[in-house]
Amino acid sequence: MSADGPERAHAFKKGGHIVIVGASLAGLRAAETLREEGFTGSLTMIGDEPDQPYDRPPLSKQVLLGMVPAEHTALPRRREIDADWRLGVPAIGLDLDAHRVRLADGQEIGFDRLLIATGVRARPWPNENERDLDGVFVLRTNGDAARLRRRLAARPRRVLVIGAGFMGSEVASACRELGLEVTVAERGPVPLVGALGGVIGSVVARMHREHGVDLRCRVTVTALEGDPSGRLRRAHLSDGTAIDVDAAVVCLGSIGNTEWLAGSGLAAGPRGVACDAGCRAFDVNGIVTDDVFVAGDVARAPNPLYEYNFLFLEHWGNAVAQAEVAGHNMISCGSARRPHLAIPAFWSTQFGVSIRSVGVPTFADEMMVMQGSLEERRFVAAYGHRGRVTAAVAFDQAKWLDFYRELIMAAAPFPPSFVPVDRPPVMRSMSPEFPDPALPSHGATVTITGHLPNDQRVVFTPARA
Amino acid sequence: MTPDTMLKRITDYGSRADPYPLYAELRKTPVARQEDGTYVVSTYWEIHSLLHDPRISSDRRNLAGPWADPDIEEEDATLPPSMIRLDPPAHDRLRRQAMRPFGPPHSPEYVDSLRPELAGIVGGLIDGFEGKGQVDIVDDFAYPFPVTVICRILGVPREDEPRFRDWVDLLVSTLDLAAWDDPAERQRTAQRARLELGRFLGELVAARSRKPGDDMVSALVTGHGPDGPMSQLELISTAVLLLIAGHETTVNLITNGMLTLLRHPHVLERLRREPELAVGAVEELLRFEPPVHLLPQRVTLADIEIAGVLIPKGAPMTLVLGSGNRDPLRFDDPDRFDPERRDNQHLGFGSGIHTCFGAPLARLEGQIALVELARRLQNPRLVADPPPYRQNPVLRGPRHLLVEIDGIAP
Amino acid sequence: MRLVVDLTRCQGYAQCAFLAPDVFTMHGEEALLYDPNPDDAQWDRVRRAAAACPVQAILVDQTEIPATAQEGTHVR
Ligand SMILES: Cc1cc2nc3c(=O)[nH]c(=O)nc-3n(C[C@H](O)[C@H](O)[C@H](O)COP(=O)(O)OP(=O)(O)OC[C@H]3O[C@@H](n4cnc5c(N)ncnc54)[C@H](O)[C@@H]3O)c2cc1C
Ligand code: HEM
Ligand code: SF4
Numbered sequence: 001m002s003a004d005g006p007e008r009a010h011a012f013k014k015g016g017h018i019v020i021v022g023a024s025l026a027g028l029r030a031a032e033t034l035r036e037e038g039f040t041g042s043l044t045m046i047g048d049e050p051d052q053p054y055d056r057p058p059l060s061k062q063v064l065l066g067m068v069p070a071e072h073t074a075l076p077r078r079r080e081i082d083a084d085w086r087l088g089v090p091a092i093g094l095d096l097d098a099h100r101v102r103l104a105d106g107q108e109i110g111f112d113r114l115l116i117a118t119g120v121r122a123r124p125w126p127n128e129n130e131r132d133l134d135g136v137f138v139l140r141t142n143g144d145a146a147r148l149r150r151r152l153a154a155r156p157r158r159v160l161v162i163g164a165g166f167m168g169s170e171v172a173s174a175c176r177e178l179g180l181e182v183t184v185a186e187r188g189p190v191p192l193v194g195a196l197g198g199v200i201g202s203v204v205a206r207m208h209r210e211h212g213v214d215l216r217c218r219v220t221v222t223a224l225e226g227d228p229s230g231r232l233r234r235a236h237l238s239d240g241t242a243i244d245v246d247a248a249v250v251c252l253g254s255i256g257n258t259e260w261l262a263g264s265g266l267a268a269g270p271r272g273v274a275c276d277a278g279c280r281a282f283d284v285n286g287i288v289t290d291d292v293f294v295a296g297d298v299a300r301a302p303n304p305l306y307e308y309n310f311l312f313l314e315h316w317g318n319a320v321a322q323a324e325v326a327g328h329n330m331i332s333c334g335s336a337r338r339p340h341l342a343i344p345a346f347w348s349t350q351f352g353v354s355i356r357s358v359g360v361p362t363f364a365d366e367m368m369v370m371q372g373s374l375e376e377r378r379f380v381a382a383y384g385h386r387g388r389v390t391a392a393v394a395f396d397q398a399k400w401l402d403f404y405r406e407l408i409m410a411a412a413p414f415p416p417s418f419v420p421v422d423r424p425p426v427m428r429s430m431s432p433e434f435p436d437p438a439l440p441s442h443g444a445t446v447t448i449t450g451h452l453p454n455d456q457r458v459v460f461t462p463a464r465a
Numbered sequence: 466m467t468p469d470t471m472l473k474r475i476t477d478y479g480s481r482a483d484p485y486p487l488y489a490e491l492r493k494t495p496v497a498r499q500e501d502g503t504y505v506v507s508t509y510w511e512i513h514s515l516l517h518d519p520r521i522s523s524d525r526r527n528l529a530g531p532w533a534d535p536d537i538e539e540e541d542a543t544l545p546p547s548m549i550r551l552d553p554p555a556h557d558r559l560r561r562q563a564m565r566p567f568g569p570p571h572s573p574e575y576v577d578s579l580r581p582e583l584a585g586i587v588g589g590l591i592d593g594f595e596g597k598g599q600v601d602i603v604d605d606f607a608y609p610f611p612v613t614v615i616c617r618i619l620g621v622p623r624e625d626e627p628r629f630r631d632w633v634d635l636l637v638s639t640l641d642l643a644a645w646d647d648p649a650e651r652q653r654t655a656q657r658a659r660l661e662l663g664r665f666l667g668e669l670v671a672a673r674s675r676k677p678g679d680d681m682v683s684a685l686v687t688g689h690g691p692d693g694p695m696s697q698l699e700l701i702s703t704a705v706l707l708l709i710a711g712h713e714t715t716v717n718l719i720t721n722g723m724l725t726l727l728r729h730p731h732v733l734e735r736l737r738r739e740p741e742l743a744v745g746a747v748e749e750l751l752r753f754e755p756p757v758h759l760l761p762q763r764v765t766l767a768d769i770e771i772a773g774v775l776i777p778k779g780a781p782m783t784l785v786l787g788s789g790n791r792d793p794l795r796f797d798d799p800d801r802f803d804p805e806r807r808d809n810q811h812l813g814f815g816s817g818i819h820t821c822f823g824a825p826l827a828r829l830e831g832q833i834a835l836v837e838l839a840r841r842l843q844n845p846r847l848v849a850d851p852p853p854y855r856q857n858p859v860l861r862g863p864r865h866l867l868v869e870i871d872g873i874a875p
Numbered sequence: 876m877r878l879v880v881d882l883t884r885c886q887g888y889a890q891c892a893f894l895a896p897d898v899f900t901m902h903g904e905e906a907l908l909y910d911p912n913p914d915d916a917q918w919d920r921v922r923r924a925a926a927a928c929p930v931q932a933i934l935v936d937q938t939e940i941p942a943t944a945q946e947g948t949h950v951r
Contacts, residue, residue: 370519378557399817399818400817403517419520420520420766421522421552421553422552422554422557
């Protein structure tokens with residue numbers, strides 16, 4: 001009987017033991033899929049956060065605006081999952097040979113199959129003393145959001161947002177809507193340059209400025225200064241200026257939660273755990289493992305549409321879709337397994353505009369505004385790479401994106417030759433103006449991480465460098 | 466039967482009571498060119514993708530080649546086309562402007578706030594059944610209800626209904642291509658009816674400009690947002706559209722709904738006990754017996770290939786929503802009426818940027834009407850099945866729906 | 876009650892914001908903000924909104940159906 005034979009698969013489905021580490025969006029949806037598809041064995045959910053799974057996107061939007069309390073984003077359940085929940089305890093080690101997970105409280109939990117769904121965390125401010133100042137925030141958990149919201153509600157005189165990626169932009173937008181003074185410091189030439197490129201980034205820069213954000217590009221924050229009681233007072237910028245601030249939100253991107261896998265032999269690093277299209281983890285030798293699966297923000301998986309590059313996606317929709325595939329594959333064998341090939345899709349809501357993207361905009365050397373106008377901030381832009389469509393981005397024009405998704409799936413030629421409704425007076429292909437890929441970017445929510453599963457060369461140069 | 470005469474067969478009055486077998490036949494050729502060069506699309510995924518395809522226009526001025534229509538510009542000069550016949554950016558602007566007094570983001574509470582009023586109108590109409598052994602669900606209920614509602618919303622005096630009735634009938638009849646031998650005659654008639662309606666509503670607009678009330682026309686005249694106000698003519702053609710779209714469709718939803726419930730007595734019985742079933746029932750009705758069966762006015766802006774057929778630039782297309790809704794490649798057991806159907810992304814309100822403007826209102830109207838009919842009609846029985854249908858194949862529904870009742874519950 | 880909107884699917888049709896305006900809010904023309912854990916009193920309206928979403932993007936918890944779903948008692 002092969003390791004993957006139908007009989008073993010059947011027995012496993014009936015009475016196996018699955019452990020899921022990371023009890024958030026991906027972990028929960030995978031667990032539901034397992035039960036949905038008939039897994040009747042035992043299921044253990046391990047999560048280091050004390051709460052039941054909750055949703056993160058509202059934290060930088062509704063929660064900061066005060067529309068919803070931070071602890072009110074609990075995720076709905078698709079069904080009962082009948083799991084043994086171990087919340088508030090991190091996993092600190094994995095023994096692949098023994099099939100055991102080690103927890104911080106000393107317990108060890110054996111498994112037949114494991115799902116790694118530990119996500120990412122906010123990259124902290126690099127200077128440890130400065131990071132502990134009262135008034136310096138990051139935003140990843142509901143606790144982070146509650147703290148930041150409390151501070152914003154106390155009406156600081158000025159908020160500094162460090163980094164104008166999606167998160168930084170959303171935080172700045174919320175601050176302005178609350179009527180707070182806000183300065184955004186961005187190393188790149190415009191906001192979102194790492195995610196959408198300079199052309200669309202310029203549109204976002206105008207949005208910032210028109211809403212009264214003090215946007216400062218091509219600068220970095222060199223130091224955060226506190227008063228004797230440890231409260232943040234001032235920030236120093238690389239252009240030699242200093243600004244008085246009582247709150248700083250560090251939005252410098254994220255790091256995969258993979259430390260607990262150190263020494264396990266899996267291909268894990270700051271950019272996540274590499275897995276195949278069927279969500280099975282790779283070991284450091286590039287050999288796919290049988291019983292360990294990965295899903296969500298922590299996964300790096302190859303995508304055939306993007307020349308089999310491994311993509312590291314911090315997208316809500318990806319976490320759900322990949323968790324469903326992982327759940328399915330954990331209890332299926334052979335040809336019943338499915339690949340995770342969903343086209344990446346992302347949204348952001350800022351300054352009253354709904355930003356949507358499908359595909360991988362960073363995987364592009366050209367772009368063209370297809371519909372609407374950049375000036376009016378209502379448009380669809382298509383992105384192309386070596387003559388085919390690889391992505392599309394829409395501002396307040398989401399109803400067209402299904403069409404562009406189909407173009408991406410069909411690898412349709414770029415630039416598209418058709419004339420759409422609402423076409424701009426001049427349609428021309430241009431450079432999307434992405435920064436040099438060698439430069440670290442904290443704005444992107446999709447990172448192309450090369451072809452090697454165990455490629456861990458990604459180096460991040462902190463903002464102050 | 467050949468695919469190139471299917472549209473004729475469908476629009477033929479004889480098919481009105483049950484067009485579904487024809488649709489099944491039609492779906493064997495997802496994109497079928499008709500004798501007159503119109504392309505008929507009948508399968509769900511193809512219709513859905515065309516409704517999100519920016520190479521498809523709703524503007525007849527894009528008809529080109531053999532289909533070009535030189536008279537259009539001239540006609541439009543008198544009363545400009547409404548949003549339903551326009552593409553972005555004009556469409557999007559008009560829709561945003563019209564939405565300001567009607568829905569989010571500017572007036573999110575408006576439709577929800579109408580609920581008590583809708584319930585009141587429905588209650589009053591059913592009270593009127595007192596003492597009758599037989600009622601016509603169309604004339605006594607499903608027609609007057611949405612007419613009253615849309616008149617109140619727009620600020621049209623209800624007693625003016627006889628004034629606009631004939632023009633609306635005429636205009637709606639021009640949607641029925643089969644009923645007109647001469648296309649030019651059809652278009653002239655449509656234009657004349659729109660102008661008459663425009664004149665009628667123009668008076669209203671003028672009156673509201675002088676003395677605004679709390680109705681939608683007044684709001685469109687006086688208040689405006691970042692897009693500025695509509696022009697006088699745009700306002701009139703928007704009002705014409707809202708007046709017609711606001712009731713000619715809902716009447717079918719309610720009548721088709723009652724007919725379907727009478728054909729599925731167990732569902733009717735359940736609805737009586739579980740009014741919350743109405744939410745799913747209305748969605749399923751929009752799929753199973755949609756009030757709008759055809760979208761007859763799309764045009765290609767480029768040569769496009771769909772389902773293996775090349776449709777040339779400038780060609781007219783008809784999208785058969787009623788057929789897409791019964792496509793077995795999209796819906797399990799599509800010919801079954803299941804008020805608890807999951808995954809019911811029907812095409813009843815269209816899809817994409819022209820998705821029905823009034824859908825939230827129509828849903829509430831349908832839900833309230835069916836719940837109250839189910840609750841209050843005692844032992845309702847169909848007098849004739851099938852009932853006599855309206856001539857119109859686009860806005861398809863019974864002309865009369867006679868029902869015998871033993872009385873009404875309070 | 877718990878709910879979530881799959882905003883990668885939502886196309887800003889705003890049906891939800893019409894039918895349950897205290898829970899779903901359009902923030903601009905197409906951007907949707909919503910209350911993920913509204914009061915149980917909103918149950919009826921949320922159900923109508925979820926059913927009306929043309930892309931079925933609204934997921935309402937399937938394990939907790941509030942017994943006391945009454946209308947009109949919700950005060951924010
Ligand atoms: C403020 C904010 C706004 C966002 N906005 C958007 C948006 O607009 N659009 C969009 O597409 N995406 C957005 N995202 C991203 C989206 O939330 C993520 O893609 C999603 O949460 C990924 O889910 P996940 O389960 O993979 O990872 P996570 O949600 O990060 O969950 C991982 C879980 O594992 C736990 N964990 C980590 N290490 C261990 C360990 N060793 N032992 C046990 N447990 C562990 C973590 O504490 C966490 O609970 C946003 C994220 C944030 C933070
Ligand atoms: C059950 C009732 C209804 C049904 C089935 C229905 C169906 C439709 C459909 C299918 C469309 C799309 C047309 C196209 O794509 O070309 C549409 C558009 C429209 N409907 Fe409705 N409708 C209904 C009720 C209403 C009501 C009550 C109103 C007004 C209050 C209304 C106003 C409109 C308007 C203005 C448009 C044009 C929208 C645009 O072009 O953007 N409808 N309707
Ligand atoms: S109804 Fe659906 S598509 Fe429309 S805004 Fe709400 S969630 Fe989005």
